[in-house]
Amino acid sequence: MKTAKPRHSFAFLGVFLLVLVVYPRAGAQAPTQTKARQVVLKGARLIDGTGRPAIENSVLVIEGKQIVAAGKAGAVSIPKDAAVEDVSGKTIMPAIINLHGHLGLSNNGADSAAGHYTEENVAKQLNKYLSYGVATMASFGQDDDLIFSIRADQHAGKIGGARFFAAGRGFLEPGKANPADHRYRPQTAEEARADVRELATHHPDYLKMWVDDGLGHGTKMKPEIYRAIIDEAHKQHFRAFAHEYYLADAKSLLAAGLDGFAHSIRDQAVDNELIAAMKARGVFLIPTLVRDEVLFAYADNLKWVDDPFFQAGLEPGALAIIRSSQTVDKIRQDPDIAKYRAGLEMAKKNLKALSAAGVKIAFGTDSGIPTRFPGYLEHRELQLMVEAGLTPMQAIVAATGTNAEILGGAKQFGTLQAGRAAEFIVLDANPLDDIRNTEKLSAVWQAGKPVPSVSAKSTSTRASRQ
Ligand SMILES: [Zn+2]
Structure with missing residues (x-):
């Protein structure tokens, strides 16, 4: 990976993804010598999939393909050089x-x-x-x-x-x-x-x-x-x-x-x-x-x-x-x-x-x-x-x-906790208020990055973010 000075924007993510795609498989460990820049989604309501109450105003910290921390703002610190995206108003739940x-x-x-x-x-x-x-x-x-x-x-x-x-x-x-x-x-x-x-x-x-x-x-x-x-x-x-x-x-x-x-x-x-x-x-x-x-x-x-x-x-x-x-x-x-x-x-x-x-x-x-x-x-x-x-x-x-x-994967995926795969959906409205809100799909993330997702607004899939 280039050692360009990280900036707080997703422009950096392009470089970040190029590095990630050469890794062998979903769930596999990233080589330790190329420590990926951390990505933080902050401000969302977080449903972690364990059954614990949703966390309002959450901080989700992702490194490479994995979640390294998830919790309430203030309780989870935002790493200094992380790329931070404010997703206030959205709800994040596991894929x-x-x-x-x-x-x-x-x-x-x-x-x-x-x-x-x-x-x-x-x-x-x-x-x-x-x-x-x-x-x-x-x-x-x-x-x-x-x-x-x-x-x-x-x-x-x-x-x-x-x-x-x-x-x-x-x-x-x-x-x-x-x-x-x-x-x-x-x-x-x-x-x-x-x-x-x-x-x-x-x-x-x-x-x-x-x-x-x-x-x-x-x-x-x-x-x-x-x-x-x-x-x-x-x-x-x-x-x-x-x-x-x-x-x-x-x-x-x-x-x-x-x-x-x-x-x-x-x-x-x-x-x-x-x-x-x-x-x-x-x-x-x-x-x-x-x-x-x-x-x-x-x-x-x-x-x-x-x-x-x-x-x-x-x-x-x-x-x-x-x-x-x-x-x-x-x-x-x-x-x-x-x-x-x-x-x-x-x-x-x-x-x-x-x-x-x-x-x-x-x-x-x-x-x-x-x-x-x-x-x-x-x-x-x-x-x-x-x-x-x-x-x-x-x-x-x-x-x-x-x-x-x-499926025997509780330690690897399915909940939004430290050590699990960064696989989740970002919603425009709260599914706990109305379960039909899972259809208000704003983005799908897999292995720590957004992937193309279906949008009700168009009849084709779209890349949710570059
Ligand atoms: Zn069947």
Whole structure:
């Protein structure tokens, strides 16, 4: 780095960024010989993601890719040579973490033909997430094995966008497989164990399976299969998460040692037996309320479909697909549409009950499946969680500190504390007053610098700052 005398302006940041981009990967240590100039954002309301009350008039000190101090003005001193930006009136909160998403299953977000599972397309979706302030996502199965080399490329700094974790292919009940669907479909417990061991050779971050009968239209994975999968996953030292729908299956999965629920329970109200079993082992639940809302949102033309912040991030052609009579008629003619609506209402009631009982509530959307758009849906999910009765702070903590802890990254990212990655969003209004204010996205920061973010004011992404 040049030793030009530092000035208190962001003109310096240009030089600063050139130095940073050669560092190997997000989260990696910067070489100590090139100590980066510190950057300070002062005056904002700071929501740190731990659940502690927001700090009014905060000071956030960033060095390289990391936060070195965060706290109240006066309590945190501003380093002498730091580049200081006054962000009074703004709110800063950690970047969102989506614990349930999918990659490579669509090209423009709405289409679903096979052949999209490429590194280029996955990278495009990771960048889409990031542009909406989602800096971490967890792919929950339906991956090709290619995901593991893409993950290695991301760790090597070859692709950017949101940091991701991956389950790999995932496990489904046996049946006719679509050739583009590479999920494991074990017929016996022995096959299930062999498949888990094969998966283990790729070092997945966790395992995902589906235990559901699609509202009675399909076959459900047999208990002896999922028991073998969970047991073998634990023997291979990774956790097992399940797509589930019914309360009875949830209890049976818990008894088998399941580590997390990928969706809400939607057939009936949760009970004390379930709550006690979840709390005993710290098992989390990801509500994915927006997943159920999308099942009818485009036919109902819900208000958010017209939201400029939603439309600003859409790829060319996507809006035409979700507004087409083909899409709308298909939804309207779906005989299960009343069940989807009822399922969402049950999911909301259960979320409120589980949260009140102290069960660990995670955050995820199931975005990345065609017509479930990465990036925007995470903001909509926060709104639905608040509609369900959570406070904005509870929804934000689920999406930040709690999810980071579940992913084993609590010391690295997810909260705005010293030693964590400088990954956050800057908002023009306070989401604790109205959770919809997360859409008032002023800037997205990753690895200690602003990155291009979606703006509701235009229909394209923009660089939030030079
Ligand atoms: Zn999913």
